[in-house]
Amino acid sequence: MTARRDVPDGRYAYDGLDRLLHEKARLGILTSLAAQADGLLFADLKTLCHLTDGNLSRHLTVLQEAGLVAIHKGYRGRRPQTLCRLTDSGRKRYLDYIAVLESVLADAVEAAKASRKHRRVLPEGFSPA
Amino acid sequence: MTARRDVPDGRYAYDGLDRLLHEKARLGILTSLAAQADGLLFADLKTLCHLTDGNLSRHLTVLQEAGLVAIHKGYRGRRPQTLCRLTDSGRKRYLDYIAVLESVLADAVEAAKASRKHRRVLPEGFSPA
DNA sequence: GCATATGCTTTGCGTCCGAAAGTAGACGGC
DNA sequence: GCCGTCTACTTTCGGACGCAAAGCATATGC
Numbered sequence: 001m002t003a004r005r006d007v008p009d010g011r012y013a014y015d016g017l018d019r020l021l022h023e024k025a026r027l028g029i030l031t032s033l034a035a036q037a038d039g040l041l042f043a044d045l046k047t048l049c050h051l052t053d054g055n056l057s058r059h060l061t062v063l064q065e066a067g068l069v070a071i072h073k074g075y076r077g078r079r080p081q082t083l084c085r086l087t088d089s090g091r092k093r094y095l096d097y098i099a100v101l102e103s104v105l106a107d108a109v110e111a112a113k114a115s116r117k118h119r120r121v122l123p124e125g126f127s128p129a
Numbered sequence: 130m131t132a133r134r135d136v137p138d139g140r141y142a143y144d145g146l147d148r149l150l151h152e153k154a155r156l157g158i159l160t161s162l163a164a165q166a167d168g169l170l171f172a173d174l175k176t177l178c179h180l181t182d183g184n185l186s187r188h189l190t191v192l193q194e195a196g197l198v199a200i201h202k203g204y205r206g207r208r209p210q211t212l213c214r215l216t217d218s219g220r221k222r223y224l225d226y227i228a229v230l231e232s233v234l235a236d237a238v239e240a241a242k243a244s245r246k247h248r249r250v251l252p253e254g255f256s257p258a
Numbered sequence: 259g260c261a262t263a264t265g266c267t268t269t270g271c272g273t274c275c276g277a278a279a280g281t282a283g284a285c286g287g288c
Numbered sequence: 289g290c291c292g293t294c295t296a297c298t299t300t301c302g303g304a305c306g307c308a309a310a311g312c313a314t315a316t317g318c
Contacts, residue, residue: 014157015179022153025306027233028143035240042266050144055307057267062305078315080265091241098237104156105234108227111164112220154275171297184276186298191274207284209296 013103020066021097025051026059030086030094033069039085060084068093142232149195150226154180155188159215159223162198168214189213197222 021027028049033040040048046056063069068090072083086094150156157178161169169177175185192198197219201212215223 012157012179014153014160017153019153022151023306024143024146024148024151027237028141031143031237031240034237035243037243043264050141052308053266054268054309057265058306061267080314082266094237095241098234098241101230101234101237105227105230108156108160108163108223108230111160112224112227114164114166152275172295175297181277182297183278183299186296187275190298209283211297 013100013107016100017104018093018097018100020062020068021094025049025055026063027097029056029059029063029084030068030090033084033086034091034094037085039072039083042082042084045084063090142229142236145229146233147222147226147229149191149197150223152188154178154184155192156226158185158188158192158213159197159219162213162215163220163223166214168201168212171211171213174213192219 021030028051029045032045032048042056042060045051045060046053049056051059060069060071064071067087070085070087072085074081074083150159157180158174161174161177171185171189174180174189175182178185180188189198189200193200196216199214199216201214203210203212
């Protein structure tokens, strides 16, 4: 009947989407970091994710405070350099998010298939617009 | 090298996520509507999506103004009733979003597979925390 | 030693979500 | 035929947040 599949506790898949991760920029950051176990430099992340300095900084702070990424301050020569890594709990949360996203997507695809054409007529008692 | 696949124009998949749709509540609304060509009543949507009246109203207005859904005011007997339907362009945009989401998810899964273990040691020049 | 570049952080603003309050008419009791 | 409650939404409000621009501190080039 409904296009969304029920998940164990009776809620729907998209309800479980982690707000912290369900954000373009942060999802990009985490995807980049997930692929690089050794971490990525601030500057690399910036170009990889097409983010401005300020933006990346802000998101990294958020992610760090939530415990998803670890920030290491260091130097290359005399210039400061920031290394970012996914923490173990960050990786777990990322994987959880992906799992939920898979369900959401499955629901969405199913719903999209369910009906391809609109009825042109309105039911009785309804007026257009 | 990067975990994200490049899309035709050189941008990354998640860059293309439609902000309007990349929102739990709205995604739920559209998924519900996509599955019901005849539309859904306000009250049905409310319970289906676990939204409050105010919330649903707000999101529907947004979606209507963006042209994704059509709102029809009618009556059942003497009580007002609102019917919501996906418009054709709404359906298209929904399908586009799903397509992007599929790429994003594929990237994410790939990234997650890429490295399962963190190195415990920091590179030279970096200090923990 | 002054301008410019690097490597971020902080501030400010506009937007947006969600909860709570508000509105308007229908229905029921009495 | 008034009053409280219910249905069916809409509007307002507060707080969060994303992004851009400005700020800051050090390093390097000329």
